[in-house]
Amino acid sequence: MILNMGPQHPSTHGVLRLLLEIDGENVVRIMPDIGFLHTGIEKTCEAKFYHQVVPLTDRIDYLCPMTNNLCYALAVEKLLGLEIPPRAQWLRVLMNEFTRINSHLVWLGTHALDLGAMTVFLYCFREREDVLRLFEAISGQRMMTSYFRIGGVALEPPLGFFDKARDFARRFPACVDEYENLLTSNPIWGMRTKGVAQLSAEDAIALGASGPTLRGSGVDFDLRRDMPYSGYENFKFNVPVAQEGDVFARYMCRVRELRESIAIVQQALDGMPEGPIKADAPKVVLPDREKMKTQMEALIYHFKIITEGFTVPEGEVYQAVESPRGEMGYYVVSDGTAKPYRVHMRAACLANLQALPKMCEGRLIADVVAAIGSIDIVLGEIDR
Amino acid sequence: MPWAAAITDLEQLKAHPAIARLLAWDPAAVAGAKFDRDELSVYIERSAIREACVLLRDNPDCPFNFLSDVTCVDWFPSEPRFEVIYHLLSIPKKERVRLKVRLESGNLAIDSVTPVWPAANYFEREVFDLFGIRFNGHPYLRRLLMPEDWEGHPLRRDYPVEGYR
Numbered sequence: 001m002i003l004n005m006g007p008q009h010p011s012t013h014g015v016l017r018l019l020l021e022i023d024g025e026n027v028v029r030i031m032p033d034i035g036f037l038h039t040g041i042e043k044t045c046e047a048k049f050y051h052q053v054v055p056l057t058d059r060i061d062y063l064c065p066m067t068n069n070l071c072y073a074l075a076v077e078k079l080l081g082l083e084i085p086p087r088a089q090w091l092r093v094l095m096n097e098f099t100r101i102n103s104h105l106v107w108l109g110t111h112a113l114d115l116g117a118m119t120v121f122l123y124c125f126r127e128r129e130d131v132l133r134l135f136e137a138i139s140g141q142r143m144m145t146s147y148f149r150i151g152g153v154a155l156e157p158p159l160g161f162f163d164k165a166r167d168f169a170r171r172f173p174a175c176v177d178e179y180e181n182l183l184t185s186n187p188i189w190g191m192r193t194k195g196v197a198q199l200s201a202e203d204a205i206a207l208g209a210s211g212p213t214l215r216g217s218g219v220d221f222d223l224r225r226d227m228p229y230s231g232y233e234n235f236k237f238n239v240p241v242a243q244e245g246d247v248f249a250r251y252m253c254r255v256r257e258l259r260e261s262i263a264i265v266q267q268a269l270d271g272m273p274e275g276p277i278k279a280d281a282p283k284v285v286l287p288d289r290e291k292m293k294t295q296m297e298a299l300i301y302h303f304k305i306i307t308e309g310f311t312v313p314e315g316e317v318y319q320a321v322e323s324p325r326g327e328m329g330y331y332v333v334s335d336g337t338a339k340p341y342r343v344h345m346r347a348a349c350l351a352n353l354q355a356l357p358k359m360c361e362g363r364l365i366a367d368v369v370a371a372i373g374s375i376d377i378v379l380g381e382i383d384r
Numbered sequence: 385m386p387w388a389a390a391i392t393d394l395e396q397l398k399a400h401p402a403i404a405r406l407l408a409w410d411p412a413a414v415a416g417a418k419f420d421r422d423e424l425s426v427y428i429e430r431s432a433i434r435e436a437c438v439l440l441r442d443n444p445d446c447p448f449n450f451l452s453d454v455t456c457v458d459w460f461p462s463e464p465r466f467e468v469i470y471h472l473l474s475i476p477k478k479e480r481v482r483l484k485v486r487l488e489s490g491n492l493a494i495d496s497v498t499p500v501w502p503a504a505n506y507f508e509r510e511v512f513d514l515f516g517i518r519f520n521g522h523p524y525l526r527r528l529l530m531p532e533d534w535e536g537h538p539l540r541r542d543y544p545v546e547g548y549r
Contacts, residue, residue, distance in 0.1 A: 035529040042514075043538055047545045078421055081386045205450055205475065208503025219475065226478045315390070315420055318471050318482065320452065329471070333457055346453040346471070354506055383529060 003365070007036050011114045011369040014379030016353075018368070025364050030357040034350075037383035045343035049309030050076055051150055053343060058144040060345060061381040063103040066095045067323040069148035072343075074229055075319035075330040076150045079312050082281055086273040088152040089231035094165070094268040095138065095147060096230075096321075097261040101172070102131045103324035103376075104254050104261075108179060111251070111373035115192045120182050127175050130168050137161050151285035152278035162269060169265050176258050184255070193248035197359035197371035200245055207358060208351035211326025212257065213375050216250035218243040223322040230321075234271075235264050247374040254376075284310045309338030318346075325349050325376050347381040390420035400424060401446035402472075402481045409439055415486070425482040433470075433485050434495040440472060441500060446479060448472035451497070454507035456515045460541040465489040466517060470497070487517065496522040514539035 003022050007015040015036035021029040041060060045053045057072045058065035070092055077084060109124030132142040138157050139147035147154050183189045199209070204217040214221060222239040224232045240256035242249035278285045286305055287298035312334040320329035326348030333342040352375045359371045397403050397417045403426060406414050413432035418425045428436050440448040452471040459465055464486040472481050485494060496519035497504045508519045509528040516537035519525055527534065536543055 035527075035531070038529040040538060043543075043545060081421075206502050208451055208501065208507075221475050316423075316425075317421055318423065318453075318480070327452060327473075329453055331453065331455060331469070331471070342457050344453070344455040346455075350506055350510075351503055354503060 005368070007033075012372060013110060013377055016372070016377065016379055016382075020365065020368065022365065025366075027360050027363055027365060027368060030360055030368070032353055032356060034353070034379070034382050037379045039384065041384045042343055042345065045340055047339065049338050050312060050340060051305070051309065053340065054149060055144065055146045057345075058146055059380065060347075060384055061323070061325075061328075061378050062143055063106050063378055064099045064324050065143060065145045066092075066099040066147060067321060067328060068345075069146060070096055070230065071319055071321045071323075071328050071330045072332075073148045073150050074321065075317050075332045076312065077279075078317045078319055079315055079332060079334055080150075080281075080284060081313075082151055082279045082284065084152060084230075084279055085276045086231070087275045088277045088279070090268050090272050091153050091157070091277065092148055092230050093232060093235065094265060094272070095135075095145075095153075097264045097268070098131050098134060098165075100261045100324045101258060101265075102128055102135075104258050105131070107254065107324070107373075107376045108251075111376075112183060112189075114369050114373045115189065117183065117186075117189065120179055123175070123178060123182075127172065134161070134165060134168065137164065149278075149285070151281055152276075156277055162272070165265070166269055169262055169269065172262050173259060176255065176262075180255060183251075190248065192366075192370055193251060193374075194244075194246060196247045196367050197363065197374060198245045199355055199359050203358055204245070204355065207355045209326070209355045209375075210348050210351065211322065211324070212250050212253040213326060213352045213355060215239065215241045216253045216374075217245035223320055223327060227320070229319070235267050237264050247370045250374045311336060311338050312340075320346070323348055325378065325381070326352060328381075345381075345384055347384065349375070349377045349379075349382045353377055353382060387421050390418055392416065392418050397424070400481075401443065401477075401479075402426060402440055402448065405439055405443045405445070406436055409435075423480065423482060425484055427484050427486065430485050430487065430494055433483070434497055434500060436483065437470070437472075437497045437500045440481070440483075446474050446477045448474045448479070448481060450475050451501040451503045451507075452480075454497070454504055454511060456511045456517060456539075458515060458539065458541045463488060466492065466515065468494055468511065468517060492516060493518040493520055495520050496525075498522055513537070516540070 003020040006012040006017040017033040019031040057068040105124040105128040109121035112120035136142045139145040199217050201217045201219050204214050220241045237260045240253045242252050282301050291298040292302050314336040316333045318331045320327050329346030331344040335341040360368045415427040450473040452473045455469050457467045466487040468485045470483040513527040
């Protein structure tokens with residue numbers, strides 16, 4: 001029998017449609033059907049100036065906007081050969097880790113909700129609200145932040161921002177304990193997740209899985225540590241790895257990542273350097289508001305960047321960052337004009353979704369729900 | 385810090401494990417190489433792509449065991465019009481390499497690398513959907529993102545941004 005699951009189904013985290021071929025309660029075959037949220041972002045990018053693409057990158061993955069901003073900005077900066085000042089790099093790391101916490105909290109809440117643990121959802125969204133308030137303070141937006149710009153970050157953090165961030169970093173580890181108290185040793189949670197939807201290390205690599213889906217299968221690889229970008233080499237953190245390859249292993253990886261992220265946040269707050277937040281490249285980076293009002297030259301640069309963009313030397317770049325879901329990559333091709341010739345996003349979820357049939361075939365329908373939650377898909381990123 | 389000029393001379397690049405392995409196998413399979421902005425691109429002949437991928441995946445010195453991405457660039461109206469692009473990653477050695485295959489617009493078909501990495505399945509379907517390139521030997525080559533009955537391939541350069549009205 002063929003059972004249609006989705007695209008409007010609460011446990012598919014968006015508009016994912018799964019065709020399940022079932023034999024009683026057992027799943028024989030899974031055929032994911034995607035594309036319901038396809039908006040042609042890659043095509044749109046080709047018609048925009050380089051700096052106009054930044055807000056589009058937020059909208060690919062609404063749970064980790066800054067990770068996408070960062071990846072795109074790094075790719076274009078690599079094309080331009082721009083050097084980013086240390087303060088901007090540290091601010092980027094700081095906000096990137098807050099983004100990871102934000103994303104993992106939504107994942108944990110909804111994943112637990114799918115498997116019948118309602119309380120965790122409420123707790124996670126309580127802390128997520130604090131993170132979103134920090135986003136709003138620094139960028140003016142809760143979700144579509146567009147805070148990272150080509151050449152640096154948009155604004156200096158407002159007064160009191162670092163105090164609020166420190167306060168959150170102090171409180172948060174106790175909150176993670178709270179989530180873990182509710183789940184980690186909970187026998188019902190264990191029954192729903194342990195030994196469910198297993199994926200071996202070989203299969204994970206062959207299927208292109210990355211991030212916690214890969215590390216949950218025992219492959220110790222994290223782009224932040226192994227191929228550092230944006231100053232990650234200055235931070236000390238562990239990469240959580242679990243060997244079992246089941247839903248519980250991926251859960252443990254992400255929960256431990258929450259603790260590692262908050263440790264990185266602490267280091268970034270303690271060692272935040274002083275200095276400029278934008279690169280010294282007047283033809284690429286918008287001038288200060290104050291300078292624009294008092295200096296003719298700054299006003300001219302501002303006018304020129306806004307009206308005709310800036311040209312980028314010919315070439316191509318593939319830049320990958322460790323997003324909360326895995327390897328997020330931007331492949332940007334320039335033909336020497338002010339608009340990108342091609343922007344391609346390597347979506348971590350698209351590859352991770354390919355592992356779903358491998359995980360679930362031969363198991364119960366209820367396990368499919370657990371498996372979807374455990375690979376943490378965002379359909380906006382899959383469909384682009 | 386502006387980048388140094390790109391190196392396109394194969395002689396200077398043959399020390400790289402990926403190029404060394406491919407040249408040792410079949411020098412005719414490598415159509416060129418480019419080292420630009422710290423990234424290595426290797427041009428591969430169309431007929432050799434699947435075997436080149438197997439070789440690089442199983443290369444004992446530097447196994448490129450992870451397929452990050454497959455995509456395509458349309459250079460309309462110049463010829464060869466399409467470039468199919470493979471981003472390979474070596475998890476043990478933490479290296480990347482980019483393979484490129486040029487396709488003339490008269491013959492838009494290339495061997496699928498799905499038998500080498502199952503990960504290529506969705507990536508190749510996406511390229512087929514949005515660029516109209518056929519992958520021989522692909523297990524399920526159908527549109528991935530666009531509706532089944534869609535006409536045209538939206539990411540081609542001659543396809544208008546607003547679509548046909």
